[in-house]
Amino acid sequence: MSRKRPPAIVAELGRPETPEEYAARKAEASRLRRSRQTTKNLWLSILATLVVVLGLVLVVPRGDMRFTPDVDYAAVAADAQGTIDVPLAVPELGDGWRSNSAGTRTGADKVRSWYIGLLTPENDYLGFSQGIDANETWLSALLNESRADGTQRIGGLEWTVYDNRESGAKGNVEYALAATADDSIYAVYGTASPAEAETLAAAVAASIGSAS
Numbered sequence: 043m044s045r046k047r048p049p050a051i052v053a054e055l056g057r058p059e060t061p062e063e064y065a066a067r068k069a070e071a072s073r074l075r076r077s078r079q080t081t082k083n084l085w086l087s088i089l090a091t092l093v094v095v096l097g098l099v100l101v102v103p104r105g106d107m108r109f110t111p112d113v114d115y116a117a118v119a120a121d122a123q124g125t126i127d128v129p130l131a132v133p134e135l136g137d138g139w140r141s142n143s144a145g146t147r148t149g150a151d152k153v154r155s156w157y158i159g160l161l162t163p164e165n166d167y168l169g170f171s172q173g174i175d176a177n178e179t180w181l182s183a184l185l186n187e188s189r190a191d192g193t194q195r196i197g198g199l200e201w202t203v204y205d206n207r208e209s210g211a212k213g214n215v216e217y218a219l220a221a222t223a224d225d226s227i228y229a230v231y232g233t234a235s236p237a238e239a240e241t242l243a244a245a246v247a248a249s250i251g252s253a254s
Contacts, residue, residue, distance in 0.1 A: 050157025104232065115144035115158045118162050120154065122146050130156045131172050133245030138163030147171075153180045166234035167214060168242055173227040181220055181227050186212035196240055200222060204231070219243045225252055 119130045122145070143159035154171040173180050182188075188204040195201070196219070204218040217239050218231035228250070230243045 043240055050179045053080065099193040111142060113141040113159075115141045119156065125150060126154070126156070128174055129250075131170070131226075131228060131249040133158075133170065133242060133244050133249050135160075135242070135245055136163075147185070149180065150178055151183075153177070155180075160232075162234045162238045162242075164234065164238060165230065166238065167236045168232035168239060168248060169214070169229060170242060171229045171231075175230070176227040181229060184229055185218050185220070185231055186215050186217060188212055188215055194219070194240075195219075197244040199228075199243075199247045201243055205236075221247070 084176070119132045123130055126146070127143045140161045141158055141191070142161065143157070145157060147155050147157055147172050149155070153176045154174050155176065156174070158170045160168045160170065162168055171184055173184070185204055188206055190202050191205045192203045193200055194203050199221040201219040201221045205217065206212050206218075207216050214233055216233045216234055219228060219229060220229040221240055221243070222228070226245055228243075230239050230246065
């Protein structure tokens with residue numbers, strides 16, 4: 043006849059567990075196991091999300107862009123001109139103007155554009171885009187659906203003015219100017235003052251005139 047084994051002594055207690063203590067220990071172990079599994083699943087989910095985002099970054103077309111602290115956008119334009127039928131505007135700007143990005147872009151609407159990112163003498167941002175065979179839909183998307191506030195003649199071109207400073211900036215489009223000439227729409231936009239935007243627009247107009 044076999045003898046019943048006495049309950050095991052738990053080291054932490056120095057005595058056998060009561061049924062209530064045994065049940066509580068098992069419940070806590072189960073909770074910790076579920077918690078570790080939840081944390082593992084969370085990290086796996088985050089990793090999967092990062093992989094998807096990286097994949098989107100790699101497959102979304104961004105055109106031929108160059109980003110450096112100081113970009114020679116005239117040289118970038120010269121390289122890109124061989125693949126574009128219309129002359130690209132290359133505004134000549136004075137001291138204090140710097141470019142940190144330049145290149146061609148192709149949007150979801152298949153409109154190809156030439157872009158220059160600029161820092162003004164007041165260290166504000168201005169972008170310049172030349173949409174080739176572009177339409178108003180392209181311009182509206184570029185300017186975050188800003189509403190026109192009038193027109194202004196700069197450098198021999200009629201520019202439409204978009205002023206969001208009072209109504210609330212639409213992204214980086216606090217102030218913008220847009221004009222149409224030949225087969226392109228030209229847009230100047232950003233957070234800089236109207237005076238600096240007009241300086242850039244005048245330089246764009248002069249570049250268009252010299253290229254025609």
